[in-house]
Amino acid sequence: MAVDAPSQTVALLYQQHSGWLQRWLRKRLGDHERAADLAQDTFLRLLVSRRLPAFDEGRRYLVQIARNLVIDQWRRQRIEQAYLDSLAQLPEPETPSLETRAMVIETLMQIxxxxxxxxxxxREAFLLSQFDGLTYPQIAERLQVSVSAVQKYMLRAIAACYQVLYAE
Structure with a gap:
């Protein structure tokens, strides 16, 4: 079975930089296992994207992917912790199943x-409308824009919601 050029390039990058990338991640995360996992995820993302760095940009490109993965992981942990904290406030019979928890966390990540x-x-107009319950005129006053600008903002926000909802 023939191996395509992008796969060969990723394999070469892996041979040359995987140890270095793991050390770089370990220094930032303080955890050998998480660093190893994120290094693997970095190369997997590179392989799946099929976008390869220029010859002399390998490390810089890998660091950018790894940094984004670390940010995604921290964001997910913050969201998951906030959700678990809110669950802790519920009486025991109302606590959702592990499957439901995973689905809610995934939905929260998408949001x-x-x-x-x-x-x-x-974003601000959308949050003021949905969470603070402000009307369009109230939002316009708060943001110091016209009501028609708020309507346009809300159209964009709702379109983004539909895009996430129906992307699958």
Missing amino acids: DAMLDDMPARV
Whole structure:
């Protein structure tokens, strides 16, 4: 079975840089196992994306992927911890199953990513509407924009919600 050029390039990058990347991650994370896992995830992401660095940019490219994975992991841990803290407040019979917890955490991660991708004004208008219950005129006053601007922001936010909802 023939191996394609991108796979060969990733294999070469792995041979040359995997140990270094694990050490770099271990220094930042303080955990050998997490560093090893994230190093593997870095190369897997590189292999799946099929976007390869320039010849002399291997380490820089790997660090950028690894850094993004670390940020994603920290974000997931924060969201998961907030969810678990809220569950701790529930009486025992109302505690959801492990499967339900995993589904909720995954949904929360999608919502977090969606909000993170929104422009600041769109996100702020959406959050003021959905969580603070403000009307469009109230949001317009708070953001010091017109009501039509708020309507446009909300259209963009709702479109982003639908995109996440129906992406699968």
